Structure formats: C-alpha cells, structure tokens
Amino acid sequence: MKMILKYAVCILGVSVVTGTAVAEHEQLPSLVIEGSVTRAGSFSTAPDNTGLKDTASLLERVPGANVNRNGVLTGIAAYRGMFGNRVTTTIDSSALKEAGPNSMDPPLSHYPAALTESLTVHRGIAPVSSGIETMGGSMHAKSRKGQFAEGEGIETHGVGSMGYSSVDDGYVGALMGSVANKNHKLHLSGSQEKGGDYTVKDGTEQANTEYDRNAFSGGYGYQRDGHEFGLNYSNTDQGVTGTPALPMDIDYVRGGMWDMHHDWDLGHDISLKTDVFYQKMRHLMSNNVLRTTMMPMTNRTKVEAGGLSMALAMPFNNGELIVGVDGDQANHDANSTMQMMMGGMPMSTATNFFNRVERDRYSIFTEWTGAVSEAVSVELGARYTHVWSDAGDVSTTSMSAMANKNAFNALDRAKTYSMVDVVAELQYQAAPELDVSVGVARKNRAPTYQELYIWNASKANAGFADGKTYMGDLGLDVETAYQADFALDWHTANAYVTPAVFYHYVENYIMGQAVGAGNADLKWDNTDAQFFGAELEAGYRFTENLRTDASVNYVRGMRINDLNGDDDLYRIAPLNGRLQLTYEESNWSTSMEGVFVADQGDVAGYNDEQSTKGYMQLNLRGQYEPYRGLVIATGIENVLDEQRYNHLGGYQNHDVTAQRNFLPGRNMYATLGYSW
Ligand SMILES: [Cu+2]
Numbered sequence: 001m002k003m004i005l006k007y008a009v010c011i012l013g014v015s016v017v018t019g020t021a022v023a024e025h026e027q028l029p030s031l032v033i034e035g036s037v038t039r040a041g042s043f044s045t046a047p048d049n050t051g052l053k054d055t056a057s058l059l060e061r062v063p064g065a066n067v068n069r070n071g072v073l074t075g076i077a078a079y080r081g082m083f084g085n086r087v088t089t090t091i092d093s094s095a096l097k098e099a100g101p102n103s104m105d106p107p108l109s110h111y112p113a114a115l116t117e118s119l120t121v122h123r124g125i126a127p128v129s130s131g132i133e134t135m136g137g138s139m140h141a142k143s144r145k146g147q148f149a150e151g152e153g154i155e156t157h158g159v160g161s162m163g164y165s166s167v168d169d170g171y172v173g174a175l176m177g178s179v180a181n182k183n184h185k186l187h188l189s190g191s192q193e194k195g196g197d198y199t200v201k202d203g204t205e206q207a208n209t210e211y212d213r214n215a216f217s218g219g220y221g222y223q224r225d226g227h228e229f230g231l232n233y234s235n236t237d238q239g240v241t242g243t244p245a246l247p248m249d250i251d252y253v254r255g256g257m258w259d260m261h262h263d264w265d266l267g268h269d270i271s272l273k274t275d276v277f278y279q280k281m282r283h284l285m286s287n288n289v290l291r292t293t294m295m296p297m298t299n300r301t302k303v304e305a306g307g308l309s310m311a312l313a314m315p316f317n318n319g320e321l322i323v324g325v326d327g328d329q330a331n332h333d334a335n336s337t338m339q340m341m342m343g344g345m346p347m348s349t350a351t352n353f354f355n356r357v358e359r360d361r362y363s364i365f366t367e368w369t370g371a372v373s374e375a376v377s378v379e380l381g382a383r384y385t386h387v388w389s390d391a392g393d394v395s396t397t398s399m400s401a402m403a404n405k406n407a408f409n410a411l412d413r414a415k416t417y418s419m420v421d422v423v424a425e426l427q428y429q430a431a432p433e434l435d436v437s438v439g440v441a442r443k444n445r446a447p448t449y450q451e452l453y454i455w456n457a458s459k460a461n462a463g464f465a466d467g468k469t470y471m472g473d474l475g476l477d478v479e480t481a482y483q484a485d486f487a488l489d490w491h492t493a494n495a496y497v498t499p500a501v502f503y504h505y506v507e508n509y510i511m512g513q514a515v516g517a518g519n520a521d522l523k524w525d526n527t528d529a530q531f532f533g534a535e536l537e538a539g540y541r542f543t544e545n546l547r548t549d550a551s552v553n554y555v556r557g558m559r560i561n562d563l564n565g566d567d568d569l570y571r572i573a574p575l576n577g578r579l580q581l582t583y584e585e586s587n588w589s590t591s592m593e594g595v596f597v598a599d600q601g602d603v604a605g606y607n608d609e610q611s612t613k614g615y616m617q618l619n620l621r622g623q624y625e626p627y628r629g630l631v632i633a634t635g636i637e638n639v640l641d642e643q644r645y646n647h648l649g650g651y652q653n654h655d656v657t658a659q660r661n662f663l664p665g666r667n668m669y670a671t672l673g674y675s676w
Pocket residue numbers: 100101102103104250283284285
C-alpha cells in the first residue's frame with residue numbers, strides 16, 4: 001500500500017522510470033497503487049491492500065477523476081466534471097450495461113476491488129479507439145486471471161486476501177488461483193464482502209450503508225504461435241446493499257457476464273484483436289428493505305446485452321494504423337409496484353415502466369499513431385457511430401399515470417442518431433525531461449434510454465440522486481463536445497511535475513429543465529455548457545527511502561445562456577488535493593496521507609443543489625512483508641474522526657432538504673495478502 005503514485009513515463013517507446021517503481025512492483029506484486037503517465041496518456045492504478053471495497057474508489061486517486069457515491073458499492077465514475085453515461089467504462093474490454101435505470105450497479109461495481117487487477121484511465125482526451133461514446137472520458141478495469149507458465153512445466157499462481165475494517169465491522173475475503181502451462185491456463189476466483197452501516201463521529205451510524213456482495217469467476221486461456229485466446233465467466237451476487245443517496249436500496253443484483261477475447265498476431269507487425277461479451281442480469285430494489293415507509297415501492301429490472309469489437313492494427317507510414325468495428329446491443333425492462341392508503345383503504349398499483357427498451361450502437365473507427373519527427377508524435381483518430389433505440393408500449397394500473405401512459409404509447413419511439421468523433425493529439429519532447437502534449441477533439445454522446453423514455457415523473461434517472469423527478473424527451477439531440485487539452489510533464493530522476501489544463505464546450509448538453517416537465521420536477525432538455533479546469537501532480541524523492549507526492553484537481557462546469565444567473569452545473573467536485581509522505585524500506589513501508597477538499601459553493605440552482613463545507617482528512621498506513629509474497633497491512637483512515645460530508649455523495653434518504661450523507665468516521669483496517 002505504497003500511497004505514492006508511481007510514474008513510468010514513456011516517451012516514444014523509451015521508458016524512463018522515476019524512483020524505484022519497477023523494483024518494488026516486483027517485490028509486492030499487484031499490491032501497490034501505481035500510476036503511470038504514458039505517451040498515450042493513460043493512468044493505471046491497482047487496488048492496494050487497504051481493504052478497498054469498491055474499484056471506483058481508486059478513481060479518487062486518479063488526476064481529474066472522482067466518484068459520485070450513491071452507496072458503499074455504488075460508485076459512479078466521474079472525470080473532469082462529466083459522469084455516468086458520458087464516461088465509458090469497460091470491464092475486461094466489455095461495455096457492461098447497468099441492470100437498473102438508476103445506476104445502482106455501475107460497471108465498476110461488477111468486480112470487487114480484491115479481484116481487480118488494474119483500472120486504467122485515459123488522461124485528457126480519450127482516443128477514439130478506447131470505446132464508443134467517450135465524450136467524458138474512457139476507463140477500463142481488468143480482472144485478475146492468473147498467468148501462463150513461463151517455462152515448460154505446470155505453474156500455479158494465485159492471490160489470496162482478507163481484510164477487516166472497524167468503521168462498518170466489515171470483512172472481505174478473496175481468492176484467485178490459476179494453473180497453467182505455457183499454452184493452457186485455467187483460473188478460478190471468488191470473493192465475499194459484508195459489512196454493516198458505517199459509523200460517523202461518536203458512533204452515530206450513517207443509515208443505509210450496509211453491504212453484501214459475493215462474486216466468482218472462472219475461465220480458460222490458450223496461447224500458441226501468435227494466438228492468445230480467453231473465455232471467461234464472471235458472476236455477481238449482490239445482496240441487500242444500501243444506496244442512501246437514492247430513493248430505494250438494493251435487494252439484489254444477480255447475474256453474469258461471458259467474455260471472449262482473441263489476439264491474433266498475423267506477423268509483419270499486423271494483429272487482429274477480437275472481444276465479445278454477453279451479459280444477463282436481474283435486479284430488485286425497494287424502499288422498504290432497509291428503510292421504513294408508508295408507501296412501499298419496488299422496482300424489478302433486468303438487462304440483457306452483448307457486444308462485439310474487432311480491431312486490426314498494422315504498420316503504416318512510420319506509425320501504427322488501427323481500423324476497427326464495435327457494436328453492442330442492450331435490452332432493458334423495469335416493472336414497479338407501489339402501495340399506498342387511499343381513503344383509508346390499502347391500494348396497490350403496478351407499472352410496467354420500461355418495456356423492451358433497446359439501445360444499440362454500431363461504430364467504426366480508424367486511428368493512426370506515429371512519429372512525425374524525432375521529438376514529435378501524433379495520434380489522429382476518427383469514429384463514426386450509429387445509435388438506434390426504441391421502447392415498447394408501457395402499461396400501468398395507476399390512475400394518475402394513465403394519461404401519460406396513453407400519450408407515450410401513441411408516440412413513435414424509435415430513434416436514430418449518427419455521430420462523428422474526431423481526435424488529434426500531439427506529443428512533443430521539448431527537452432529530455434520535458435514532454436508537452438496538446439489535444440483537440442470533437443466528441444459526441446447520444447441520449448440514454450432514461451433521457452428519452454421516462455414517460456411519467458420518476459427518480460430513476462441514472463443515479464443523479466438530486467431528489468428530483470424527471471421526465472424524458474423523445475426530441476433530444478446528440479450532445480457534441482469540442483475539447484481542448486494541454487499538459488506538461490516534467491520529470492527527473494528524483495522529481496516530477498505534471499500540470500494539465502482543459503476546456504470543453506458542449507453543444508446540446510442534456511440536463512434537467514423545469515420547462516414543460518408535466519407532473520415531474522424537471523424534464524431532460526438540450527442546452528449548451530462548458531467545462532474547464534486543471535490538474536497538477538508533483539513528487540519529489542528526498543532520499544532513497546523518503547519521498548513525497550502531491551496532487552491538486554480543479555473543475556468547473558457551467559451552463560451557457562443560463563437563466564437568472566443559475567449557471568453552475570450539478571455534482572461538480574470541489575477543489576481537492578492530496579499530499580503524501582512515504583518512507584519505504586525493502587520489506588516495509590509507512591505513509592502519511594493528507595486529503596484536502598475545499599468548500600463547494602458553485603452549485604446548481606435548477607435542482608436546488610446544496611453547497612458543502614470543505615474538510616481535511618489524515619490517513620496513516622503501514623505495511624510489512626515478512627517474507628516474499630506475504631503482506632500484512634494496517635492503517636487508520638480519518639485519524640481525527642471528523643464529521644464531514646462528501647459533495648458528490650448525495651443527500652440523506654434522497655432528500656435534497658436534508659443533510660448530505662456523511663463520510664465514514666475513523667476507520668482502522670487490517671489486511672493480510674498472499675500471492676504466489
Ligand atoms: Cu436499482
């Protein structure tokens with residue numbers, strides 16, 4: 001649990017490693033948090049041994065990234081002020097879909113942190129090759145799958161870990177093992193996490209934060225003569241888990257995903273990469289599984305989805321040319337029930353809210369990356385995407401929803417969108433220790449099914465958690481962002497400084513507006529918006545054993561042509577930073593980490609977003625490796641046990657007039673990990 005961010009900076013294929021990153025990584029396999037800024041501008045982190053539950057939590061350590069936290073296991077990825085469906089998240093190269101319409105199960109909740117090998121975030125403007133609809137960024141999680149044998153015989157590898165956290169009386173246990181020779185590999189893994197409501201200062205509990213998740217996965221891999229093939233199945237079985245920022249909690253999310261990969265080396269530096277996935281998941285949520293209510297509601301949902309990506313890479317004109325096709329299809333259904341007292345009589349209604357909703361994407365792209373001179377390299381990409389979506393007729397037994405139902409069923413709901421994304425990035429090695437990168441792009445996103453097809457006031461709005469009811473709009477246009485990004489990367493053997501600034505202008509930005517909302521508070525509508533901000537990371541190694549690392553993130557999101565000066569966008573992270581001091585010896589290390597979060601007063605007026613106070617947090621961590629592969633770690637988070645709120649954490653019981661959800665109080669954790 002080295003809390004340092006390690007930098008492997010690659011310039012035109014030459015790796016310059018700052019500090020002792022490589023040596024230590026070999027010593028503590030997959031247990032260090034590591035960051036790498038590469039030429040293509042991606043940042044990778046790996047779960048450490050701090051007993052992290054949610055892979056999305058790692059994003060809080062990625063420059064420019066953050067997490068909209070609706071529950072302990074419900075972390076929605078945010079990057080530079082954009083979140084949810086604007087940010088592409090893949091799991092093992094699969095564009096996993098959420099089972100529910102309120103993003104209770106965002107893609108990163110599919111795999112527990114203990115079984116995640118790495119999370120890679122493309123910094124700045126995401127390449128077109130990194131996914132469909134990457135307007136707000138692109139990130140990729142990779143699960144642990146063991147490894148092929150390097151020699152002739154049979155090798156077994158694995159990772160086992162267990163951890164305990166005091167703040168929620170929670171435990172996590174995970175085991176992954178693989179048996180392989182150099183051609184065949186079998187792997188199997190399983191994990192269990194369970195915990196209660198976490199406590200805030202003085203032992204008060206934050207309601208609706210208990211969690212329960214089991215996961216297992218297994219697969220087969222094959223490699224020989226230029227082929228690498230893998231077939232995997234992963235299963236999620238999440239039980240009763242709180243999402244205090246949302247109107248309901250999770251009863252369950254169950255189901256699995258199949259994914260298949262084939263990398264084919266055709267010789268002459270030509271390769272063909274194929275990824276296929278299929279998923280089927282069911283989900284039940286209700287407002288009385290963890291809360292008490294006079295009006296019990298449930299929502300039963302399911303998703304069935306699949307996708308295919310193929311990318312052919314070949315040498316072209318001093319660089320590499322990739323030509324690819326991607327496509328996926330997703331089908332969503334949601335059925336809700338509601339009970340209430342009408343004139344002293346219990347009454348219940350059933351509503352088929354989303355019926356055979358489908359959203360399909362077909363996309364082709366080409367991207368060239370290469371050197372145009374000794375010091376300058378370029379990435380040029382273009383992608384064309386066609387999105388088709390439709391929704392079946394809905395039904396309801398609720399009298400008050402009848403008119404909206406009839407109106408919706410009478411409409412033509414099939415929609416098509418065509419989008420062209422273009423990216424140009426330039427990397428310039430201005431000096432041996434200074435890299436400059438400049439990027440411009442045009443990126444798009446088509447409306448989601450929730451934005452199109454919510455036909456009666458609903459809070460199931462892809463995890464917005466703003467306490468408002470929303471209405472969809474079949475007339476929505478595609479969002480188009482014009483993006484510019486500028487970053488410097490200065491690094492020597494003992495120091496690094498990497499400032500970055502960006503500006504995005506978004507045409508037809510989709511957000512809630514009060515105009516024409518019918519029986520809802522807000523209706524999705526197009527407007528224009530801008531995002532700008534900066535990130536800075538810096539680090540310095542004082543001695544062989546002592547180093548410091550720091551980061552600062554700032555982002556502002558504003559509406560253009562705002563009404564009455566209400567120009568701030570919703571759920572934008574406050575100014576925040578981290579400062580770490582790390583002391584490390586060959587088999588032990590300790591670190592002190594300060595987290596700084598400023599007040600957030602730039603809040604949205606249209607949905608009554610509340611401002612938050614800033615805070616500081618102190619974390620102390622230590623770890624010891626008594627012998628190779630065995631790591632014992634312990635630490636105290638929020639040492640001063642301060643009571644504070646997460647601006648991105650939503651409101652208590654989804655009530656915008658209530659306080660925000662508390663962040664956990666003082667937490668002592670201990671973990672034991674063994675890898676072989
Ligand atoms: Cu849900």
